[in-house]
Amino acid sequence: MESAIPRKRAAIIGSGSIGIDLMYKVMRSHHLDLSMVIGRSPNSEGLAMACELGIATSADGIEFLARHGNEIDIVFDATSAQSHRINDQVFRKANLLAIDMTPAKVGAICVPSINLDSIANERNVNMVTCGGQASVPLAYAISQSFQSLEYIEVASTIASDSAGMATRENINQYILTTEQALRHFSGAGMAKAILNINPAKPGIDMQTTVFAKGSYECIEKVRASVRQMVARVQRYVPGYQMVLEPIESKGHLTMSVTVRGSGDYLPAYAGNLDIINCAAIAVAEFHSACWERTAA
């Protein structure tokens, strides 16, 4: 019975577009209770929205969380890589499960469709990048159906309005983190990540294309492996859609997905924000379920 499970208490630090989109997702979760949304600026639009929804807010940043650490179990950090490194000290002290939305890579990296089970004992989980959440599952499915994988490349295009200043100032970090996750999960010796920003109005859906080079026995086997993975991702990201099944083109195997968001805060085309947030919710809910089992 769902109502019998005590919900875990969650906080969100960072009241930008990622944080506010997360707020709606946490509120909808049957396993989580949103205790507070914390920002840095009293004029934050996001804090005002949280306040209107009756959620406790503070503009005192990490200091506020340090004072109220005992009131929560899970914290989503949607600040910046730089801030996360500092915030993490506070999270550890309060023994919180930290779900890191920044590319700081302090903790174990997680792509729920691949390694959710392996992070049960982690206290800091990094959500890679939006492009990583969209592409790494495909890269992993490919690596499972290839005999050898030499090279993985990922090109993502996101709508201009969905790329906030943090993303724009940190494109380099985005690329490095995505490439690292691609290598880590696929085992490919070389990986390249590319990010395009498209300003078309209305906004275009996030689209991610994966190119793979290596040897495989049968393309139908690869397609089956990829289809299975797409279905796994769809369990926590409803808007994840294959738009180009694996085909051979220019010496590579090529496939594309689009990610349409649920439109919680930003419009539905901002699938890039949706997918990383859906993945974070999957991690939080998984941990709640684990605690439940341990407690029982």
Add this chain to the structure above:
Amino acid sequence: MITITDCTLRDGNHAVRHQLSKDQIRQYAEQADAAGIDIIEVGHGNGLGGSSALLGVSSIDDRQMLETARAAIQHGRLGVHFIPGLGKSTDLELAIEVGVDVFRIASHCTEANITASYIEFVKNQGKTVYGVLMMTHMAEPNVLAKQASLMAGYGADAVILMDSAGHLTPDDVRWRIQAIQQLTETKLGFHAHNNLGMAVANSIAAVEEGAQLLDACIKGFGAGAGNTQLEPLIAVLNRLGYRTQCSFEAVAGLAYTSEHYLDCLTPHIGAANIASGIHGLFSGFAPHIKRAAEQFRVDEFELYQLLGQRRLVAGQEDIIVETAVRLSTAN
């Protein structure tokens, strides 16, 4: 004095699917340098870090290209093109180490703020930095003006406007430059493509409005229908009284000597290039569109039209195959 950037060894790489060899780079860089070219730009067609499955794998890596050109250039300056999101900061560090003089940091015409940290980084290394706005036909003059002044604010020594689709007409160029000059006093440059036969005329319009830097390629050797052809550009500039460091005679000589090792049949404005220009698509898409139309047996022009409707930016080459497959299954 108009500063000429010769993009033959960078934009020209689009025309040969990024297969320019070490020998070609060495010979052309030497001869262009001797001809009095101010800035010689070298690299993959899409710049540093461009070699990829998405855009085409180059025959030699960035380091080899740049080292070869560096050794060949004595008088002029060596330049690179860099697009954040495609290249990484390690690519810039490599170029600095090799001794590149001029860094042209580029973004789509409405996304200038992604260049800020890179412009500042290269500027702090004491290098010349130009901001580059690509696909400028996709932004209204007032929008473009704000983007150009952002780049100037980050510390760019000049801002180059690229007509990457070869879509603009001379008046379009004039309005854009006039709007920018209302907002900032930064030095301006112009980079044309010849899809609609307007490259030289657009470049002249740009200097008449006050642009001080122009891009060109020998025989127009570049993406799509090619870039502004260097030889007639110098001829017209000089006839109109604009001074350039390289003379018409020198670049005419360069056109003859480079014939022997650079297989650049003067780019010709094919019907596909006109479709590209009219639909406002990046000139570098041409070979990708041709190949996808052949592989998936769809009409090349219908593909141009559909892609134009999706308002693609440079770097979205992956959408070409996806759209071609979609079209082939719809038929």
